[in-house]
Amino acid sequence: MTISSSLNAGVAGLNANATRLATISDNIANSNTYGYKRASADFESFVIANNSGAGAYSAGGVRAETTRLIDERGALISTANATDLAVGGRGMLPVTTAVSLDSASGDQPMMMTTTGSFYTDSDGVLKTDSGLVLLAWPADADGTIPTFPRDTMAGLEPVVINANQTAGDPTTMMNLGVNLPAEDATETLPLSVEYFGNLGTSETLDMTFVPAAADNTWTFTINDSAQSGALIGEYTLVFDATRGNGGTLASVTPTANNPASATYSSADGTLALTVDGGPLEMTIGKIGDTNGLTQLSDNFAPTQITKDGSPVGNLTSVEVDDNGYITATYDTGFTRKIYQIPLVDVPNPNGLISMNNQTYQVSPDSGSFFLWDAGDGSTGAIVGYAREGSTTDVAGELTDLIQTQRAYSSNAKVIQTVDEMLQETTNIKR
Structure with a gap:
């Protein structure tokens, strides 16, 4: 009816x-x-x-x-906390619950969110007040990120930042810019340069420049204090005296005392040295290069000596860059990548299952997730010091x-x- x-x-x-x-x-x-x-x-x-x-x-x-409407994006709001994170574009941050970390089964639910205010707890775990734990890929000791699977949670770990964390950075590269006297070259000229070992210890490379009988020719020796002053390199240096390249290196020849592994590369002007902690690359300049070892005027002077590495330092701060790398800064000025936060993306964001605290989980309607490097593919950048506002x-x-x-x-x-x-x-x- x-x-x-x-x-x-x-x-x-x-x-x-x-x-x-x-x-x-x-x-x-x-x-x-x-x-x-x-x-x-x-x-x-x-x-x-x-x-x-x-x-x-x-x-x-x-x-x-x-x-x-999960694919709608709210405005980004600036904050004063480095670990307040938002996504500037498509993609979500991987998170899990703090309760699941204490689960005896060890299973952690895969959840995602577009923003979060993360702080370290008493154990150094980075999480929100509502108990969402930030997940990321851990870096190796040298700061590189290994290759992890992109379609599973395998490899993702809770981000842990210990305030009392210490770290050192061994020296692996050194640039040696020294000017040798072109006149009255009769004395042995010593030079010591500090470098840092694998355990953060301070060591020195003790170098000497000895003038030879031939004009514009020097014997260059390098000794390592960490090996009780053992000889790790000895070379004959000949400098150019022509008008076009005067004062630059004309040739670098290993002496009979030089270790076989301590070779000179004329292509990039480097010495392959082996210190107590491992290989060290020292740049002295290519043939005809004015930026390495030179012989000009009558002054002996280190013009520019630079190196990487640092002594052991204490963690002072962490920041997250646009690509999701969490970088730790130490009071010695040393910085190192410790984690990389990937961005989670699914074919249909509006098909995700909505959970409490602005989190979401994969469903048959959303499709399977994939972990992207922030900024790759269709994903946006990870923005620190920011929160995403309501839509x-x-x-x-x-x-x-x-x-x-x-x-x-x-x-x-x-x-x-x-x-x-x-x-x-x-x-x-x-």
Whole structure:
């Protein structure tokens, strides 16, 4: 009967608008929630087949379909905490729950979020106040990130930053810029340069420049204090005296005392030395190069000596760059990458399962996840010192609220009218 279908349609309209009202109230309530994604209610009609020309119509009604608009991005808001993180574009941060870390089974749920304010707890674990633990790939001791699988959680670990962490950086490269006197070269010229061993110890390379009988010729020796002064390199240096290349190296020849492994590369002007901790590359300049060893004027002077490495230092701060690398800074000026945060992406972000605390999990509708380096593929950059704001537009939600209220009242009026008509039908029989 068409009058009863009108009643059913009115009730369905009340339910649908009540659902829309629920999404609006949720959006307004979370208008200041960091990382909140707006919920939307779309209406879909039900149609009951009617015989053409029958002169009667049966109302099918309406239903509400709710969607979480996860792919919408909120504005980035600056903060003062280096580990307040947001994603500037597509992709999400991998996280898990703090409770799962203490689980006896060892299984950790794969969750993701677009933003979070992370702080270290008493154990140094980087997590939010709500108990979300940040996951990342750990770096090796030399700061390089190994190759990890991209389609599983294997390799992801909770980020742990210990405030009392210490680290040293051994010296592996050294640039030696020294000028030797071109006149009155009769004395042995000593030079000591500090370098840092594998355990952060301070060692020295003790070098001497001895003038030879031939003009513009020197014997260059290198001894390592960490090996009780053992000889690790000895070379005959000949400098050019021509007008075009005067004062630059003309040749570098290993002497008979030189270790076989301590070779000179004319292609890049380096000596392959072996100190107590391992190989060390010393740049003295290519043939004809004015930036390495030179022989000009009558002054002996180290013009430029640089090296990598540092002594043992204490951790002072950590920061996250656009590519997701967590870099630790020590009080000696040494910096090192300790983790890399990948970005999680799925084919259909709106198909993810919404969880508490603005987190999401993979579902059949979202498709399988893939771990990207931040900035690669379709993913955006990871932004430190920032949080993502809510995607709620309060003005728009209030407008929808008024429309929903009127639609709800109209459906209630339909039900009231149907009730009156049914009463009239009952009165006819009396």
